Amino acid sequence: DADVTQTPRNRITKTGKRIMLECSQTKGHDRMYWYRQDPGLGLRLIYYSFDVKDINKGEISDGYSVSRQAQAKFSLSLESAIPNQTALYFCATSDSGYHGYTFGSGTRLTVV
Amino acid sequence: AQSVAQPEDQVNVAEGNPLTVKCTYSVSGNPYLFWYVQYPNRGLQFLLKYITGDNLVKGSYGFEAEFNKSQTSFHLKKPSALVSDSALYFCAVRDINAGKSTFGDGTTLTVKP
Numbered sequence: 001d002a003d004v005t006q007t008p009r010n011r012i013t014k015t016g017k018r019i020m021l022e023c024s025q026t027k028g029h030d031r032m033y034w035y036r037q038d039p040g041l042g043l044r045l046i047y048y049s050f051d052v053k054d055i056n057k058g059e060i061s062d063g064y065s066v067s068r069q070a071q072a073k074f075s076l077s078l079e080s081a082i083p084n085q086t087a088l089y090f091c092a093t094s095d096s097g098y099h100g101y102t103f104g105s106g107t108r109l110t111v112v
Numbered sequence: 113a114q115s116v117a118q119p120e121d122q123v124n125v126a127e128g129n130p131l132t133v134k135c136t137y138s139v140s141g142n143p144y145l146f147w148y149v150q151y152p153n154r155g156l157q158f159l160l161k162y163i164t165g166d167n168l169v170k171g172s173y174g175f176e177a178e179f180n181k182s183q184t185s186f187h188l189k190k191p192s193a194l195v196s197d198s199a200l201y202f203c204a205v206r207d208i209n210a211g212k213s214t215f216g217d218g219t220t221l222t223v224k225p
Contacts, residue, residue: 004155017183026168029210033212035215040121040217040218042202042215042216042217043156043202043215044215045212045213046213048211050211055205055224056225058212090156092156094211096211098144098161098163098206098208099158099161100146100148100158100161101146101148101156101158101213102158103148103155103156103157104155105154106154106155
């Protein structure tokens with residue numbers, strides 16, 4: 001099993017619908033992150049969490065919300081999806097040291 | 113605020129030739145630098161990091177990176193490219209105090225046979 005699992009892998013949804021992307025990890029890491037990838041724009045941070053009671057906004061949090069249900073689970077919600085939220089979404093985890101992130105395989109979201 | 117620049121959208125090299133993927137950074141304190149690789153339809157994978165110590169760091173798949181503090185650069189290198197190295201490469205800088213990383217826009221490496 002993957003260390004960081006994202007579901008669904010692909011999703012097509014309609015404008016205005018609410019959608020949740022889920023992330024779970026078996027790394028035992030405290031820190032979890034949601035990034036969005038757009039062609040030519042790299043990865044941009046949406047939200048991050050250092051523990052269950054700690055949630056922080058990233059650089060592009062408008063239109064998104066998150067929930068850290070447990071140390072191992074971190075979900076991203078789009079309350080009312082819009083077409084410019086069409087992107088590839090990545091969940092990542094890390095410990096509090098100097099190691100690199102561990103990424104999930106991504107969720108490709110299309111809003112029509 | 114920290115930032116990372118990858119000045120080349122695309123790098124093309126022939127198999128067997130050396131490759132370099134460039135990265136420059138801007139941070140207010142000590143730089144903690146990372147390279148990741150993304151293969152098609154996959155998530156990003158950690159390649160290597162610079163935290164402190166030797167300016168030349170070695171990582172996975174034969175890659176290495178050279179840290180240059182005066183030029184604020186952290187270029188990714190490999191002495192002999194393989195076709196299988198073709199992928200999207202991201203440089204990142206971590207703010208250790210804030211615990212989050214900022215990524216460059218990515219460089220697509222294409223290695224031709």
